[in-house]
Amino acid sequence: MLWTPPTNPAAARHGAAPADLAAASAVVDVGADAGATSRPLRILLLAHAFNSLTQRLHVALRAAGHQVSVELDIADAVTEEAVALADPDVLIAPFLKRRIPEAVWRQRVCLVVHPGPPGDRGPSALDWALLRQRPPPVAGPVAAAPDRPLGPDMAAPLSWGVTVLQATADFDAGRVWAWQAFAVRPEATKASLYRHEVVQAATRATLAALQRWRPGSLAPAALARPLAEPAQRTGWQPLVTRAMRQIDWARCTADTVLRLVRSADGAPGAAAQLLGQPVRLFDAQAATMAECAAARGAAAGSVLARRGPALLLRCADGPAGPGAVWIGQVRRDSAAAAASASTVAPLKLAATLAFAAEAAALPEWPVPLMRQAAAAATPQGGDLAGGAGAWDELHYSEFGPPRARVGWLEFNFHNGAMGERACRRLVEALRWARGRDTQVLVLAGGADFFSNGIHLHEIEHAASVAGDSAAEASLRAIEAIDDVALEILTLTDRLSVAALRGNAGAGGCFLALAADRVWAHEGVVLNPHYKNMGNLYGSEYWTYTLPRRIGAEAARALMQGRLPLGAAQAAAQGLIDDCFGADREAFEPQLAAAALALAGAPDWPARVQAKQAERAADEARRPLAAYRADELAQMRRNFFGFDPSYHVARHHFVHRKPHAWTPRHLATHRR
The missing domain is CATH 3.40.50.170 (Formyl transferase, N-terminal domain)
Structure with a gap:
């Protein structure tokens, strides 16, 4: 039990x-x-x-x-x-x-x-x-x-x-x-x-x-008993139009705004006005009662503060008092962009980046990394300084008895994309967690994605910024996520667990491999490769971590295969350490129990000593800096070299360009 x-x-x-x-x-x-x-x-x-x-x-x-x-x-x-x-x-x-x-x-x-x-x-x-x-x-x-x-x-x-x-x-x-x-x-x-x-x-x-397919027949096999009936039948339901999800800040309460945005996230986003511009809204989060109270007296639709990627907007009062919501991601409205003189296609970006100048002038409302979780917060929501129940991308908590403590670090970055700002914050959080008296640190990633690597939308945005370029932004991004991986690899005074509650792709997979243990549930799909993004070489110290787990030959085959891998298959191949639980709901309590068992294991000191000895021996054999330097040399060719494949693939990905053909690694019937 x-x-x-x-x-x-x-x-x-x-x-x-x-x-x-x-x-x-x-x-x-x-x-x-x-x-x-x-x-x-x-x-x-x-x-x-x-x-x-x-x-x-x-x-x-x-x-x-x-x-x-x-x-x-x-x-x-x-x-x-x-x-x-x-x-x-x-x-x-x-x-x-x-x-x-x-x-x-x-x-x-x-x-x-x-x-x-x-x-x-x-x-x-x-x-x-x-x-x-x-x-x-x-x-x-x-x-x-x-x-x-x-x-x-x-x-x-x-x-x-x-x-x-x-x-x-x-x-x-x-x-x-x-x-x-x-x-x-x-x-x-x-x-x-x-x-x-x-x-x-x-x-x-x-x-x-x-199971109902029959050779030579278009009809399914008969059932011994009929399928169960649904609770109700809805019939034909029309397309939800823009007008049905148009947010009027003066009339929509926080509950309504959250419901409209969530129903349109990830596409097409809820329509609204933000700082005088027509936008689509994504990643809406509830504000605490304390945050809403601080918004009292502000005009509907006004922007009050910033936190991480998000802006706090005033909305209509609800039954409990003043209303406000955090908006994490926005995209400038496509129709408005087409009518303007801008030649830059709108991108979904962090609200603080899409409106960078305006956000810089706003007060920042930070909250502690270790704070009372929203589910356990009082109805009053605490105060602004304490941040009880407050939303943020990062959250840290601990559980377990003395000398068998588990630290739990969530980094819930939108769609698993890790830009420079997100990576800097995660590095700071990891360094802070080093100072805690815990025996195991669980890297819980996000609820939907563990990580998907570098933030391609932010890189594409850099191409339209004066004095910047997509190539320079790409290099900064990969250096930033490499810094995160390095913090995990050098965390040698305790055991680390990468817990994949959601999918992981590209650099996000290899970020997980920096941990001592990688656990996932049966519903997780991994894409442990980079080549689909224009033959990108990749970094995150994969040339060190991947061969250590599955061997050099298997590592080469995996990187060339470019196919998704189920968590059970990944565990069987040795890419991850264990796969348990049918889904996230079943996985999370088992994960907590397994982390506690690892923290309280009698041989914990011996495991940590062995980990330290292995890291020291590996460093003496070939420093981590050498792996990083070689990987970045290859990446520079991707970013600055004569072959534009990466830049073309990234542009097509972020702008959702229609496919002109099916890649042959997927279309085996065309080989």
Whole structure:
């Protein structure tokens, strides 16, 4: 039996799923005479982009023994050609923005993954699920939308779901093969709900749907018992428009602002005015009662303070008094940018960077790194200096008995991107944590991502700043994240654990490898390579840490393979140390218990002594500075050399340029 300490920062973050969700399991019961087959299938994944869901399915389907290839959805003719080359038993569409060509779905089984329960249809399924979590506290833009009024009778159900259905001429209208319910997590953003609950439910439902495939038939195998019915059927739901999420600071309370922004995060963002400019808002965080009280008397829409990447904005008063919210990320409105003389396309950036001059003139409201967590804060929210319950990107806490203490450091950077400012803050936090009397330091990363490495949006932004360049900004960024890795590698007086509660990619993977132990749950997907970003060489001391874990030959193969890796597979290969827990909710309490056990282990002193001896021997053999120098020499060629591949790939990535072809490491049918 695992013990969860009452002060564990990971405890009680997510409510348990309602008991009735078990009845809506996607595990199907296929009748004995139904004709279904369990043999490995040829599967073609057709997707608009190789996003988190598509990657997770790629990992899960291959682990199940299926032969999997990927085709990015570019045009009907290209899709038809891919199907002819791959000759799949089943085409699965996890993420599409267009219909599957009729010539394809009429000839073979095509399964569409829809992020809504059976009966739900339309392009904004998750948006509506979050917008309807509860009735608006005041009459706001969504409540007044004439084509989709909200009211108490349309409050969100306790559960939502993912449906795997057969493609037809109409969107989301085909035969249901399987579906999986999940609880709508309170206060989740659309992107976070997608990355966790939707991806997990979709994986289960897809694997269940494949149990119903029959050779030579477009129809699924019959079920011994019918699929469970959803709690309610929503029917067709229209696109959520800009007007439905337009924030009026004078009318929208903090609760409404948070709900509108979260329903549009990560795309397209909620529309608003900020410092006189039309913008899209992302990464909205609740202000404490103390922070809201300090905003009393300020005009609605005014900007009051800054913290980390965020600006504090005044909004309408609510039942509890003055309203205010922190806005962490913004993007200048595309339509406004197009109408202006600017030739620079809008980028999603930290609010303090997008409005750098204005932010510099604002007071900074810092909070202590070690402060009372929001979940445990008093209703009054403490005071500004103490920061009880206050939001910030970084948070540190401790638990455990004396001489078996665990330090828990969260660094929840938006989308896992680590810019220069974020890296400097993390280095400071790690140095501060060195002074604490703990035996284990857990590097908990963020809830959605552990880390995805350097901040490509900030680098792209630097190209438009006078006196700067993307190449110079890239070098500064990689030096900054190398400093973080160095702090972890040289933390030799205690044991360190990198805890992957969410996915990790590129430099974020190798940042985790700087720790003594790397633990993850089964839902985590890693991308331990750099080459997809224009043949980037990479740094973060990977040439030291990766071969130590899996050997030089395996390290070369991993870096060249450029494929996503599931946590279980990574553990089997020795890339990470352990994989436990089906998802983040199951992982966090087990993680806390395992960290406590490590801190209190009788052989802890011997482990630390062995770690120190190994680090000293490695340093004598070849200093860490030499690994860093060699890696940065290669990176300088990427940044400043004659080959522009990195700069082109980065530009296409941050501006979401449509794909012109599918990379051959994904499209095995085209090799």
